[in-house]
Amino acid sequence: MNTADTLRAAFAPTGRLRASINLGNPILANRRPDTGEPFGVSVDLAHELAQRLGLPLDLVVFDAAGKSVEAVTAEQADFGFFAVDPVRGQGIAFTAPYVLIEGSYLVRDASPLQSNDEVDRSGTRVVVGKGSAYDLYLTRELKAASIERAPTSPTVVDVFVETQADVAAGVKQQLEADQKRFPGHRLLPGRFMVIQQAMGLPKGRSAEAVVYLRSFVEEMKASGFVVQALQRHGIEGASVAPAAGA
Known part of the structure; x- marks a missing residue:
């Protein structure tokens, strides 16, 4: 298995990348009223991550943050978007915040x-x-x-x-x-x-996957992807988090 294959297997052991999407926070995700399709900053980031890994994406949608946390902690989803909290950190490896x-x-x-x-x-x-x-x-x-x-x-x-x-x-x-x-x-x-919104993986995933996701978030902030997504979806009052360690 080459490095890319190893990374894909670490992120998506089922062969499909399952993103846990929480609709309980309308700043990050919502449903289109006409189609019911999820959209928002977190959905955009999920698609970008799947594209970079070369994996098909499945959105696993929940109406509350607690349910989204439980899904990733139990590895019923491969990653998600959460506010950083020490209780959640018992089962989830967080990136630095992006918003x-x-x-x-x-x-x-x-x-x-x-x-x-x-x-x-x-x-x-x-x-x-x-x-x-x-x-x-x-x-x-x-x-x-x-x-x-x-x-x-x-x-x-x-x-x-x-x-x-x-x-x-x-x-x-x-x-x-x-x-x-x-x-x-x-x-x-x-x-x-101040609620620090980050991405996260189940705690049991490989160190390589955690490092990759953390680097991904830093690049998404630095490149303007996150601020452009906030603007595209008309989100006001949320700010892009500073670079990790800044």
Whole structure:
């Protein structure tokens, strides 16, 4: 087996490259309303990786980050696109991030809360998307407020409104879109976290595959591929991550 064949076998032991795509984060992936076809920055990167490896691509699509993580951890998919988190790192080998996204809080206009540091108080109910990066982060960081989990990130504000919780936490752009559906709400100023979006492989894959994927991500950032994909899909508010080690 030559080097290229060895690398292809490491990435795709089934002979087809299976990309786990999470539709729970609309900055990275969504479905076209007319065809239902997945599209977005992560889909573009998946196609580019498959082309470079010379492998046929299968998109394995999920509606929540947690399900996408489980698929790659269990090797039901060969790679995916995730927010970096130490819990997920137990089963996934991450690249450096390729995109940075802000996590924000949404409250009712009449809420007494005015800043992010006021959220972590006894009696405050915060709704998050189950298994999302900000769920994992806030589970560690919030000491007094209670966390309630919506099935997916796109349903956070629906659950927040239905249950009359105090705060909805999520990706800033998703919350801004939800404001249009639910008038009478506002975002707290600033952000409570920066979400580092990276690519990742199952932890058991070869070191050569991990090195290749990390190099791939660095090239995609440096070449302008990522910023062009963000522009092509009309994504605002997300920034290309700096080079690894920068």
